[in-house]
Amino acid sequence: MLRNDYDLNTLLSFACSSDLEHVNVSVQNGPFIPHGEDDSGNQEDDSTIEWSYVPQDRVDTLSKYCHHEPKILLTASWAQAIREVGQLFEGGVNEFRRVLKMYSMEVGFEYDLVKNTKEQIIAACKRRESNNCMWHVYATLQKINGYFYIRTLNNIHACGGAIRTTKNSRMSSELVASLISGKIRDKLLTRPTDVVYDFKVNYGLDITYHYAWWGVERAKNEIFDYQSLSFDLLRWYKEETEKTNLRSIIEIDYDSNIGRFKRVFVSFYACIYGFWYCRPIVFLDGTFLKGRYKGNLLAATAKDGDQGNPTCT
Structure with a gap:
């Protein structure tokens, strides 16, 4: 609740910078009239009056005044990672497990692995008993090609618990390593703190320093071996x-x-x-100086005929 003298532009600037989805406004000591709106309506001149506005029917009223573009996170595509029956995963069971983690983190729900082997995986919503949620996925290994296929999928959540958060219990150093392997290949000196910041800004996820450190080590081992x-x-x-x-x-x-x-x-x-059979030669070499003298220093080197030792001038 704002108790100081804030105008509409200041309020909207704060709301836009905070990426708010819904706005609840309580105004004391005066009416709340957006710029450009008709102020001919009756307003009570009472210093104790409170005026509240809550968007009805989940209408995004903020977008009417704030025209900022929402940031698209790198995890946006994860929501389509698990799509349909018959979907294949060329990486086998490891790829399916990784994609299932990414999908659950983006959609925002927890799941239990009812069966978890190298040939079969059955995952069900964690609230299947408490909220009678029937979401589940069943995938098996095709031994001919080594691919994993989705055999059964109920992709509808009836528990109402699908809410994306910045933290998830399925986060692991293995998942971090798979996401930063390309960055480690291009920049070997990537620090764990860089990974924590990158996940916060680009993925919208909070990871611990422990996961970031082990993720960097795993990625280096996968790329350059141990x-x-x-x-x-x-x-x-x-x-x-x-x-x-x-x-x-x-x-x-x-x-x-x-x-x-x-x-x-x-x-x-x-x-x-x-x-042993190379003839003595005279050559010039240039040493670039990084101090105040902006230039290079030439040095001549030759083999001394009397002593047999190289000399430098």
């Missing part, structure tokens, strides 16, 4: 290379205190042998 296994393969690569390429040099540098990998140096013997 890092711990890749480091283990370095030791195998060093041993096999030294066996098959004799006199090659491979050095793995790591922090001996914590065992963390730092860098690896590889020099095959064929490359080392080839450089």
Whole structure:
């Protein structure tokens, strides 16, 4: 309830910026007359009068004055993720489970998995007993092609509990990873805080830092494989290379205190042998300076004939 001297434009600006669907207005100490409306009606000049306006029959009265365009979230298409009998999911049971989660989150209801195996899934509305809601979906695996098909679907909610919220119990790090995998591929240094903000703004969902962190780690592992296994393969690569390429040099540098990998140096013997017959040359190299001096510094390098050591001028 606004008790200060607010005009209609200020009230509408607040309502538009807040993305309100319905407006309930209570006015004290004066009438509420929108600009452009006929004020010839009788208004009681009583400082204690209260005038309330509630939209009737769920009519969007706010859109008459506020012409802002509602933001379309990235989850809008999820409402059509579960559509009809015969719909197929090429990713098998994993894809069907993921799509079912997305569908329930966008439509805004909870479900129970009556049967949940790799070959059959039966999901029913969580309020099937308390509110006698008959929504359910039954999907099975087609062993010939490995696809999942919807066999039975009752897509009508009779419980009245389909309300979309920013939080959902079906949210998981696996779902987060599947949604951000493309972003992780383009931007490897994506932080969990970036994921939390992205889900809030673009998906309209609130996720915890825990789900965001594990989602980033899962996405990296799916794209680049597990890092711990890749480091283990370095030791195998060093041993096999030294066996098959004799006199090659491979050095793995790591922090001996914590065992963390730092860098690896590889020099095959064929490359080392080839450089023995290279003739001495003089070359120029440019080093770009990032300080006050805006330019580059030229350096000449040659092989000293007396000492056999390279010199720089």
